[in-house]
Amino acid sequence: MNFDLPEDLLPLRDMVRKFAAERLRPHSRQWDRDAALPDWIVPALSELGLMGVLTPEQYGGAGLGYLANCVIMEEIARQDASVALLLAAHNGLCLSHLNLAASEEQKSRYLPKLAAGEWVGAWGLTEPGSGSDAAALTTRAVPDGKGWRLSGNKIFITNGNRAQVYVIMARTDPDKGAKGISAFIVERDDKGFSVGPKEDKLGIRGSDTVPLALDDVYCGPEDLVGQRGQGYVDALKVLERGRVGIGALSLGLARGCLEESVSYAQGRHAFGKPISELQAIQFKLADMAMHIEAARLLIWDAATALDRGDDARYKAYVAKLFASEAATRIGLEAIQVHGGYGYTKDFPVERYMRDAKLCEIGEGSSEVQRILIARHVLASATAGA
Ligand SMILES: Cc1cc2nc3c(=O)[nH]c(=O)nc-3n(C[C@H](O)[C@H](O)[C@H](O)COP(=O)(O)OP(=O)(O)OC[C@H]3O[C@@H](n4cnc5c(N)ncnc54)[C@H](O)[C@@H]3O)c2cc1C
Structure with a gap:
């Protein structure tokens, strides 16, 4: 068993790390304050091939796997989680759905432009009345000739303001419950489609989160x-x-908190010595490092299982739950290491903590992950009995 990152991913990691440190870090504080990312972000990500990470090369993507995607997410989120969430919604939701289920014609029409970053993608499942209970969605797709007419509202849609292409879940068969839901491609300028005002959020403020109306x-x-x-x-x-x-993404934030805390603790003096020499601070750094190491192993394990084509649901629940809760906790501890300065916007750790909280809510809350883990554990025990 080898727990090291494959050598062929090292240049990718180094390239993205350099990009994030040089191009994102200097602006992250301002983007958080402005609650917006600049227009040059998507072209810059496209130049590195990051808008088509998981898309096969035949459609213009980089044809990389989930482990590579996790490396990219960690490195980008280390400096700017809003940019990482832009990528997560584009690659991990919209393009992932198209890669999984779209027809050959749909792939040829949409993937090359999306993978090149000419278009940005978004994905609409959540509605004002249904989040965790997503199968309760009420957006209707009423048959009309050979097609459908979609009416309803979506909420909290990442990239919703920036996207040209949306994958929208709607109910085609009202009496069939979860089996009555279908996915549709909607384009930005489709008649009857509109984008609402951006949410004013606690964290990940650079990423646009909007309601959609159909x-x-x-x-x-x-x-x-x-x-x-x-x-x-x-x-x-x-x-x-x-x-x-x-x-x-959570892992990147947690690592950012540790690195910033180490650097701060070595430079900050109290009682005649750097606070990094105080055992109370060292214990905090040690706990952060321990959780980061464990989170990385869980994430790489889940990603490697996905790359093998295995059923990785259980590994994904565990990895996401552990990493996201660790990141929020590490964010709070990083503020503590920074003392009063950590409570100001002069240091990035308060932003990292605000950003990390989203990861305990989006793409399945911590409570939902625990339900799914428990269901798996109980079913395995029953099957083994
Ligand atoms: C910044 C941001 C970006 C997002 N981006 C997208 C996007 O791009 N596309 C998209 O479709 N959605 C997106 N979402 C929506 C996100 O996936 C939902 O917010 C999430 O699934 C939770 O749903 P909810 O907000 O309706 O909370 P609810 O489902 O109402 O949950 C409220 C609370 O109840 C708990 N709860 C719910 N059910 C149970 C249960 N059975 N047992 C125990 N506890 C339970 C939850 O864990 C939570 O603590 C985004 C959300 C945010 C905040």
């Missing part, structure tokens, strides 16, 4: 993604993969 939006048969009635099942598969990426 008012009798026509989708032809060519816009149905996957089989009719398979939209929810496919969405769960997308989330299984996506949440490993959110785990890696």
Whole structure:
């Protein structure tokens, strides 16, 4: 068993690390304050091939796997989690759904432009009345000739303001519960489609999070993604993969907190010596490091299982839950290491802590991950009995 990162991913890691340190870090504080990312971000990410990480080369993507994606997410989030979330929603949700279920025609039409970053993608499952209980969604897709007319509202949609292409889950068969949900491609300028104002959020403020309104939006048969009635099942598969990426985003934030804390503790003096020499501070740094090492192993294990094509659901729940909760806790401890300065915006750790909290909510809350883990553990015990 080898726990090291494969050698062929080292240049990718170093390239993204350099990019994040040089191009993102100097601006992250301002983007958090402005609650917006500049327009040059997507072209800059595209230049590195990051807008098509998981998309096969035949459609213009980089054709990389989930482990590579996790390396990228960690490195980007280390400096700016809003940029990482932009990538997570684009690659890990929208393109992931298209890669999984789209027809050949749909892939040829959409993937090259999305993978090149000419278009940005978004993914709409959550609604004002349904989040964790996503199968309760009420956006309707009413048959109209060979197509459908979509009406309803989505909320909390990442990249919603910036996207040109949206994968939208809607109910085609009202009496079939979760099996009555289908996925559709909606384009920004489709008649009846509109984007609401950006949410004013606690963290990940640079990333745009918006409500979407669909008012009798026509989708032809060519816009149905996957089989009719398979939209929810496919969405769960997308989330299984996506949440490993959110785990890696959490890991990047946690690592940022540790690195900033080490640097601060070595420079800050109290009682005649650097606070890094105080055992109370050392214990905090040690606990941070321990959780980061464990989170990374869980994430790489889950990502490697996905790359093998295994059923990685359980590994994904565990990795995402552990990493996201560790990141929030490490964020709070990093503020403590920084003392009063940690409570100001002069140091990035308060932002990292605010950013980390999202990872305990999005793509399956901590409570939902625990339910799924417990279900798996109990089913395994029953099967083994
Ligand atoms: C910044 C941000 C970006 C997002 N991006 C997207 C996106 O791009 N696309 C998209 O579709 N959605 C997106 N979401 C939505 C996100 O996935 C949901 O917020 C999340 O699934 C939780 O749903 P909810 O907010 O409706 O909370 P609820 O489901 O109402 O949950 C409220 C609380 O109840 C708990 N709870 C719910 N059910 C149970 C249960 N059975 N047992 C125990 N506890 C339970 C939850 O864990 C939570 O603590 C985003 C959200 C945010 C904040």
